[in-house]
Amino acid sequence: MNKFKFLFGVLILIFNQSSVGRNKSFQYPFEKDSLILIEKVYLHVDRENYLAGDDIWFKAYLIDALDHLLTDHSNNLHVELISPSSKIISSRIIRLEGGLGNGDFKLPADIKSGRYRLRAYTNYMRNFSDQLFFSKEITIINANDNGQNEIPDKVKYVENKIIINFFPEGGSLVDNVPSVVAFKAVNNLGMGCDVSGKIYSSDGDLITTFKSTHLGMGIFSLRPSSGLKYYSIIRGADSIDIKTELPTSLRKGVTLSAAIIKDNDLLITTKTNSETLALISEQDMFLSLSIRKEVINTILLRIESPDTSFVVPSGYLPEGIMMLTLSTREGLPLSERLIYLEREAPLKMLIGTDKHLYKKREQVNLKISLSGDSTIDRVGNVSLAVVDETFTNTTSQFPRTISSWFLLESDIRGSVEEPSYYFDPSNPDRVKNMDLLLLTQGWRDFAWKYDTILFPAENGFSVSGRLRNFYKDKPIEGSRISVGIFGSTSSFFTTLPVDSTGRFNLSGVDLTGDAILIVSGIDKKDRMKGLLILDSVDYNPAKVSDSLSLVSVITENKNSKLKSYYIINEEILKKYKLSDTIRIGEVKIISERQKDFQTEKVEKSRLKYGTPEGELIITEQVESYRSLPELISGRIPGVEVLGKYPDFKIRIRGAFSLLGPKGKESGILPLILVDGNPVAYEEINRIPVNFIERIDVLKSVGATSVFGMAAYSGVINLITRTGVSSEIKTPVEYSTNIRFSGYNAPRIFYSPQHLQNSNSDINPDLRSTIYWEPNINLEGTNEVILNYYNGDNSSIIRIIAEGITASGIPVTGKAEYEVR
Template sequence: MKNKPTALLFLLLLQSLYLSAQPAVQLRAQAPAPFLPKLYLHIDREIYFPGDSIWFSAYYLNGQNLAPLTGLGKLYTDLIAPDGTVISHKVWALRNGKGKGKIELPSDLNNGHYMLRSTCGALFHLGEEFCTYRPLEISTLTFNREKTTVREKNTQIALDLLPEGGHLLAGIENLIAIKALTEDGLGVKVRGRIVDGNGKEVATFHSSYKGLGHFHFVPEAGETYRIEVDGFPGLHVAMPAIETQKLKLFMVSEGPEDLLLRVQTVAPLQNQKLHFAILHRGNILFHQSFQLKSPSVDLRIEKAALSAGIHRFLILDEFFRPLSERLYFNKDLDINEIEINTDRTTYSCRKPVELSLTDPEGKQSGFSRLSLSVVNKNAMTEAGPGENILTALLLGTELKGYLEGPADFFNDEAGLTSSEKLDLLMLTQGWRSYRWADPDVINDTIQNRDNGICLTGQLQNPLTKWSVPNISINAKIFNNIHYIELNGISDEEGRFMFSHLDICDTASVLINTFTRKRRKNVLISLDPLFPETISVSRAYHPGKSFDAAKHIALRQQQYFNEKELTDYLLATGSLYIDEVQIVKKAPSDDGPYGTLNGSILSLKVTEKDHKYPSLLTYLQGRVSGLQVYGDMIVIRDKSGLNYTTPLFLLDETRILDHNAVIYIPMSDIDKVEVSMDPRDFAISGADATGGIIAVYTKKGASLGPSDYIPGLASKIIAGYSTCGEFYSPRYTPNNLDNPQPDHRLTLYWDPDLLTEKGKAEASFFSSDDAGNYLIQVEGITGTGKICLGTAAFKVYNLPKEQ
């Protein structure tokens, strides 16, 4: 990222009064919160089939310098269907600016354009405007006799006219941008005209790229105009109001070295004090106050002083209220280009592929954090990746609404340069991260929302429902991965919070309260761990129109691949099932006092047993040789001479600290099993030689209002989602001729590739599918420089020994 000093910015006001530049401190006091994080998801490919997995790597970055954020955060992902339904909602961990995950696609999905939406804890409460979006295409194999959905000529459209600078001034030439979209939010070609009150054509317009275009028009004060669009005779398009008392800021010209902007009014504003400012990613690069003494003032800006990406040129009044703005995209991109080399350019099937990566920036800064995907080119859109980390961070996270093919805006075409495309986007797409008012709200949102998992709740008197302040609280959180014990005190409203928790998968929570007089007559209420998903509006809705014929080659390939796999399974007598993830094994129902093999004492907890204050008091007298001393428990061994400390299992999971178990409310326990033989539970280890006490909770149990126990609360919570490692087979001479088909569309995926001293390596094997394969590397350096790299290779259907 280039650091552009403000002193390099040369501002020339072409009027007799010389105005010196002022520091940005004064304006910053009135500006929006300077920090909004940015989020980007790199996915393994863009076209999927029902039942596939979406693999992703998440980058959580400082919004100003794009450096990875430190600490713990939350990543929310939503898979959105074409009709706006949220199919999958998950929460993942963001650790030190990085996250990863896998989203399983249901097997019954239909063809269509889907959307993978993501946001973080810091931005969640700001709504869908601050979410990021990745379009996906999901295709099924039912391509025979399938009707292809094609947009009809007279599809309903929406057309907006957007004057440059936000105002249409009377009596001068105005640049007006147009934006024409279908109901699906996709650009559509239009052509039309503006007609005055006498029916005379006074201007014409047409779209030039993705429904975007612009034209010049000189409106007259007091005149009425209507808009006609070819092919849409009944379309109503609002004409912008014609202003006579306002000012506007617009671009006059762009040269190789500088930009010329103009502040224009129809009539002088009586020496009103104004401010000119330049903002970039929330940073105020420049600020200067001046008085407008003539109808127009020109401003010239050196492009060398600007950073890469979107800049916001602003005119504000003396109270720092925005009057007019112009967005500008500076294409002076500073990219860390990752060089990718393969050991060969062509391979046969099931052969090793060796990659070496060279990271120029990593040689200086030490390392870069990357993610790597290798996919069949048929599984990408025809134009290549529709989005990458460059387009997402410089466009998608800055502008409002759904962007159609953002990567296309960086490619030159015949008759239309990339700079011209980007300027059309600046004229038509609203600024997203700009919130001039309420900086305190944003600061509170950023600082207090993204601090890991927060366990919150309230203490109340069970009779009066009044809050109970200043009460000591003990919380235990445990599963087969974690055991966490926390202590705190309720505030004046009886509320408590334990933050910065890093909990994965399902866990049990047990909360105790202790008053000064050791009374526990307190009702504990626990809040939901995560908020509900954000609603989906039309502005961010994926397109519904789906051309079923455009993926015909990929679909045919997938059809024959699945047929080959089915034939193999039938021939070998194998049963093929989808991936199964076992969360926990439910205990068998053995009846009130059943046993597994005669050596286990099984105790079924009934409603009359709920009166016992703890598990220890319940077990005392029921188990021969069991003794309780305070919170300590021992069992006499088989010899009858020694006492040993037993191992506790909770739902067949080892518990390191028995305190996490003994205070579980009896109403949450289904049964307890005790044995001196660890083989009864298929348990080994030195900690199991002293006997085993296995506690089984009720399935899905947690304390409800009717299960009120003074001073106690328990709950089963679902923490961060987790994902396994991407499976990539390794072929050896022993398994090279394995008849089981290998038809991976994604050959390799690594979400956590780290370069060391500018170097990294990766290796994998080609599959049984011949074709062209695309290697994509994306990432960020430790200092916030964007990393990109691509390469390709071919696989031929040659004998495996070649």
């Protein structure tokens, strides 16, 4: 569906007590409605409860909020693990490709028990504050906390106080205008609670009664009279009456109501009193229809009677929450109403196993597919988790799903109780109760905060800064910047221009893992020069402003069960002398002394050739040399340096068994490597001597042949020093060498195969997440078959798959079986 072309058809007028006057069809008073791109992200996490030392596995889905299609608007997703004290204790930058990505966290063995949060967002989302961020609470148990548990063993006493709030439909009560008033009653934990009560006027007259119908929510009708105020009386749990004032009625105003009628069309009704009608009957009004703050269309109308109704066809509108706003020509909002447009689920995800009862370590054959409307393109990407029931959310009958988040929770204020209730067709009152929810909790107002984009979409990583004259704050004429990024598997070298102020910027750097970043300022004579001021390469995360919910989703019994599970597992691991990594059946690890980073770098740089034929260690005594060729001259046997700076030519004697084409300069120049990766020859002049830890030289055909014909004149490998830090503290003279981090490479979930006579049968299999597969592509009616083995625990095993189709339909599938 093209998000810029929503056709509404013709506005059908329904004559009730009056007509809509001259409003015969849709009109477009504005040249262009707002269509700001809004991103939403959802994390499918393998489970809700974890033990210290466990792994957290997650899959990310990034969509355009308007049409729910996966988007590549941003490629960088920031995922953070936040402690109960609201501190970021671990973070990941996940590569998103086509809106999809996956990653993991390894929990420390000494992490404290408590309620933690996973938070996910793109840099672009920060333009809308943090209200679009994805947040999920998880529980971590460590039985070895020695009394420092942040989850109490005993449930603390909480006063059972009831708070009730009232919400007139459309926003306000208006004198002498019949209105629907919604209400919501919650306890001190913020959970909905059933109530009943009475409405009285300020004269003491009983006006009506009310009673909640779903999670403390309900509605009643009220026609407020001029000059009177209204209040409610409910009976609390302590048998004390609770009095609450209703919103004050306005003397002038317009109310707006909406309802879903036949064919899912919208019946819009405006109501006003005679005093207001006399003022607005000749004035143009605008009714804007928006999806997630993006105005889809604006209707021009006139209100010429106290009660006006008309129908808006909704066949071309997407599923989800729609906001209706009635405003004056000057843009003054008069009334607002949220309504949910539901489409019958065209697709369902089917999950089935070959059995319902399995033995321990028995193989499971699982099938997954999409079924439903054959006219819908049944293509999608889903992730699947198979988890011991002990570690799943069993306290909520209708927990959050990808559908409830994208279609509901991310669009309204506050936490939603039992969010997937509203998307389960087995609940006959779910549509009516959804309307109650929208009337009481309201729109999540994530209006654009800034006049300009302060937080652009990230597509890779960037290196930026400024180069200036060392002695005065002016740019260097004819200068440029040399940038080298040296990773474990690849290297990148380039030169950048600087602008009139000396600023430079390199964006879109595609890097996975850690690397060394070398940035140097170069003048027009190709000499390193100037004062380099590099911007920070560390991402500055969004402020942690939201807090944990008041309600702990883990009960005392659940807490005790998880602790017991932890203690038993630890005893088994000690008995078999296994590290916590063996819990998921990985290979046995032989303990060895950990190597320092520089030693590991040298070994990785020499993987292709082993021991060099010549080597020069760079010491403090020679770091003052202006260039590497000057340093090399006369210090490595068989290596000759000719010419003057910056036009040095290096020859390696004994490296001419294979000659290049006659007369070609490349026939006498060696291949230059940085950390084992080829770079242009001229870059040897642009790397400061003090950034190099050692220089390897390869001369013979046997040593250089692994690099092909490019190395027939020998090889020089420059092995850099490990960057001390990624933090930029002060300006540096012409060059800097720091650590540079890119995307976090996701680990692959290990699923052991318990075959007969296999070594894996010797050790206990204590997996809590039995199986995790983040990327499953579904197409048509084709079944995808997955195989895995159960562990050693007798338990109910839950299977949860979530994903989204190519047409933007979020899908969820569930199944379970038992292991004895």
